[in-house]
Amino acid sequence: MANKDRPRDVNQLAKLIADIATGEESNDQPENTKNPAAVALGRLGGLKGGKARASSLTPEQRKEIAQRAAAKRWKRD
Template identity: 80%
Template sequence: MAKTNRPKDTNQLAKLIADIATGEADNDTPEDTKNPAAVALGRLGGLKGGKARASKLTPEQRKEIAQKAAQKRWKKED
């Protein structure tokens, strides 16, 4: 479902709701303008990214990255 832009001001929102209820304004949501083929291609790249990167690293590089991540994760805040 597409997100619609609604007014943030309470009075303007109330007027919009009243206009929609009385038929003076349209309550149409914008159509999805994404290209399905492009979405599929982007999803394919996202599925193989981490595994492809990990397969290119040596065990020493993976260990170094993991240690650095653990240090950041468990770092004590002063």
């Protein structure tokens, strides 16, 4: 995963790399401050969410949702 603090501009990134190499800037990465239990719990909900929603819909509702999604996906501007 890319670091959000790094500049996207090539010249600015090159300067940052040079500063890190010469010791003018530190290359410290922020430590992970997320609670592992909360991460695991959120992942559990995410894994079963789509299946639970699909099982609660009727075949007609699923068909309508799929048709709308296809129409959006293939829409020409």
